[in-house]
Amino acid sequence: MDEVLSVRGLSKRYGQGCPACYELTGPRFETNLCPRCGSVVAAHDVSFSLYQGEILGIMGESGSGKSTAVKCLYFDEPPSAGSAEFFDQGEAYQLFDLNNAQQRRLANQRFGMVYQNPHLGLNFDISAGGNIAERLLMSNVDNYAQIRQRAISLLSRTEVLAERMDEMPRNFSGGMQQRVQIAKALATNPPLLFLDEVTTGLDLSVQAAILDLILEIQQQSRTSMIVVTHDLGVIRLLADRTLVMKYGRVIESGLTDQILEDPQHAYTQRLVASAL
Amino acid sequence: MNQEHFGFLDEYAKKEVRRATLKAVAIPGYQVPYSSREMPMGRGFGTGGLQLTLALIGRGETLKVIDQGSDDSVNAVNLRSFIEMTCPGIHTTIRTEQADLIQSRHRIPEKPLREDQLLVLQVPYPDALVVVEASEDRRKLLHGEADYSRLLVKLYEDIVKFSEITISHRYPTRINGHYVIDPSPIPRWDVPKLHNSPALILLGAGREKKIYAVPPYTQAEPLAFEDVPFRVEDFSDEHGQRRSCVRCGCNSSFLDEYVDSATGEQVYRCSDSDWCNQQLEQQQGVEQAVEVANG
Ligand SMILES: Nc1ncnc2c1ncn2[C@@H]1O[C@H](COP(=O)(O)OP(=O)(O)OP(=O)(O)O)[C@@H](O)[C@H]1O
Ligand SMILES: [Mg+2]
Ligand SMILES: [Zn+2]
Numbered sequence: 001m002d003e004v005l006s007v008r009g010l011s012k013r014y015g016q017g018c019p020a021c022y023e024l025t026g027p028r029f030e031t032n033l034c035p036r037c038g039s040v041v042a043a044h045d046v047s048f049s050l051y052q053g054e055i056l057g058i059m060g061e062s063g064s065g066k067s068t069a070v071k072c073l074y075f076d077e078p079p080s081a082g083s084a085e086f087f088d089q090g091e092a093y094q095l096f097d098l099n100n101a102q103q104r105r106l107a108n109q110r111f112g113m114v115y116q117n118p119h120l121g122l123n124f125d126i127s128a129g130g131n132i133a134e135r136l137l138m139s140n141v142d143n144y145a146q147i148r149q150r151a152i153s154l155l156s157r158t159e160v161l162a163e164r165m166d167e168m169p170r171n172f173s174g175g176m177q178q179r180v181q182i183a184k185a186l187a188t189n190p191p192l193l194f195l196d197e198v199t200t201g202l203d204l205s206v207q208a209a210i211l212d213l214i215l216e217i218q219q220q221s222r223t224s225m226i227v228v229t230h231d232l233g234v235i236r237l238l239a240d241r242t243l244v245m246k247y248g249r250v251i252e253s254g255l256t257d258q259i260l261e262d263p264q265h266a267y268t269q270r271l272v273a274s275a276l
Numbered sequence: 277m278n279q280e281h282f283g284f285l286d287e288y289a290k291k292e293v294r295r296a297t298l299k300a301v302a303i304p305g306y307q308v309p310y311s312s313r314e315m316p317m318g319r320g321f322g323t324g325g326l327q328l329t330l331a332l333i334g335r336g337e338t339l340k341v342i343d344q345g346s347d348d349s350v351n352a353v354n355l356r357s358f359i360e361m362t363c364p365g366i367h368t369t370i371r372t373e374q375a376d377l378i379q380s381r382h383r384i385p386e387k388p389l390r391e392d393q394l395l396v397l398q399v400p401y402p403d404a405l406v407v408v409e410a411s412e413d414r415r416k417l418l419h420g421e422a423d424y425s426r427l428l429v430k431l432y433e434d435i436v437k438f439s440e441i442t443i444s445h446r447y448p449t450r451i452n453g454h455y456v457i458d459p460s461p462i463p464r465w466d467v468p469k470l471h472n473s474p475a476l477i478l479l480g481a482g483r484e485k486k487i488y489a490v491p492p493y494t495q496a497e498p499l500a501f502e503d504v505p506f507r508v509e510d511f512s513d514e515h516g517q518r519r520s521c522v523r524c525g526c527n528s529s530f531l532d533e534y535v536d537s538a539t540g541e542q543v544y545r546c547s548d549s550d551w552c553n554q555q556l557e558q559q560q561g562v563e564q565a566v567e568v569a570n571g
Binding site: 104142 | 417420421425426428432435436437502504
């Protein structure tokens with residue numbers, strides 16, 4: 001199978017840091033806060049590979065560092081240490097060695113991001129169609145009719161009525177806003193998609209429909225995805241493989257089925273037991 | 277006025293403006309910061325253009341100052357007399373073709389400019405991105421990467437709402453394939469004159485402390501879509517007939533709209549008063565035109 005992303009030793013520390021930060025934090029100490037210097041070790045030594053067409057789940061309780069890992073990969077935050085290599089169209093990119101312009105080009109054209117909060121992923125001052133247009137325009141599509149056509153087909157694919165494409169995102173329900181965000185993320189046919197708690201806070205029936213949509217996208221386009229969630233149900237449904245994080249560390253990883261059936265770490269065991 | 281202070285500004289300030297100008301010419305469309313000086317008039321009254329003019333004009337050279345196409349408006353008259361007073365030995369003119377340096381607000385003369393002429397435009401808001409990005413630091417990044425997608429989204433939204441691009445002034449224009457400039461509040465009519473202009477065009481923003489340039493024979497493309505091209509104002513009447521100036525009859529110039537106070541009718545007149553006068557001269561002979569200009 002083709003590797004799309006290779007992450008090695010990714011760490012993110014907030015605060016000035018000290019030599020003890022990494023030694024005195026993590027699951028063993030039940031904290032991500034360095035007792036010496038007060039820095040937050042939001043993520044440390046995260047390593048994984050992602051293959052083409054695969055959905056990798058990142059699961060863990062609130063504050064365990066799931067979003068941090070994804071934010072670093074999408075260039076929302078610079079990492080404190082580690083490397084990530086992205087393989088695309090015969091090229092290999094060391095993500096954290098690229099300059100800002102190169103990083104933005106990848107984020108705009110080759111990655112897609114869907115946030116829990118639609119205000120982060122959508123510009124609420126422009127229409128739903130305008131949001132999709134923006135991503136296409138960043139990729140130098142400069143034909144108005146083509147942009148309209150592409151926006152209509154993306155919105156219908158994510159089951160947003162094309163008649164509503166010129167409305168402002170604030171007119172839409174939460175579930176619709178997520179669908180517009182997904183359509184925007186897909187605009188450039190990116191091979192890699194990051195999804196951070198995209199169904200959290202939505203009604204159960206709306207959640208189910210959006211999860212179906214994500215599976216459909218994966219099957220049709222062979223898009224690789226990293227799905228961040230604290231919801232075991234989402235992991236069970238979507239993820240081929242899963243990382244379990246706690247206090248900034250990966251405490252368990254493997255095939256999702258195996259983790260759910262035979263969790264090794266006591267924390268995962270409790271998590272799985274409580275969800276049954 | 278003290279002879280040693282030709283041009284009002286001290287020599288250091290003039291040199292700084294000239295250095296900024298050279299840099300602006302070297303990087304077409306790039307907004308070069310400079311330490312805009314206090315002038316004896318409020319910023320926003322053309323002090324950016326004025327500092328360029330004062331730093332660049334020399335004895336024996338001829339100046340024209342226009343405001344919205346007119347040499348006679350209060351602003352144009354004030355600026356012209358200030359420059360005359362502080363730059364002894366210069367000449368002034370209202371004739372476009374006689375001017376070495378033209379300082380203008382809101383218009384580019386109708387008569388095509390020549391290589392030996394210099395146009396200085398007064399700019400209130402130098403950054404075309406200010407409408408889509410409030411932070412200057414982030415605007416600089418966008419300019420650096422020539423990322424104008426958010427401006428194009430504004431055009432997209434315009435077409436969605438109004439079926440056309442409705443920007444009437446300050447039309448965002450890409451210079452030399454990279455930087456997009458705010459070409460100052462000139463109408464769309466004047467934007468094509470920036471493209472491959474034989475004359476050097478300098479733009480000065482006093483309040484925002486920026487100088488930028490469209491050097492001679494440089495590409496200037498208004499932002500648009502491949503299938504929804506940029507268009508200048510349409511002066512056709514309801515019958516599809518091109519309107520003409522009530523005064524000189526010209527039907528190829530940029531027209532201002534007035535309501536005739538006697539008849540209450542809408543009438544149109546050349547916005548460029550020198551152009552209008554010269555059209556009349558051609559028709560009526562020189563003597564009559566002089567009367568018109570004087571009266
Ligand atoms: N900008 C920041 N400055 C300081 N600390 C931060 C910052 N951003 C995140 N953190 C901290 O980093 C840790 C990991 O945060 P992160 O958002 O990655 O958690 P998460 O696993 O996504 O949690 P949730 O499920 O609540 O979204 C938390 O302790 C958080 O408070
Ligand atoms: Mg999170
Ligand atoms: Zn520390």
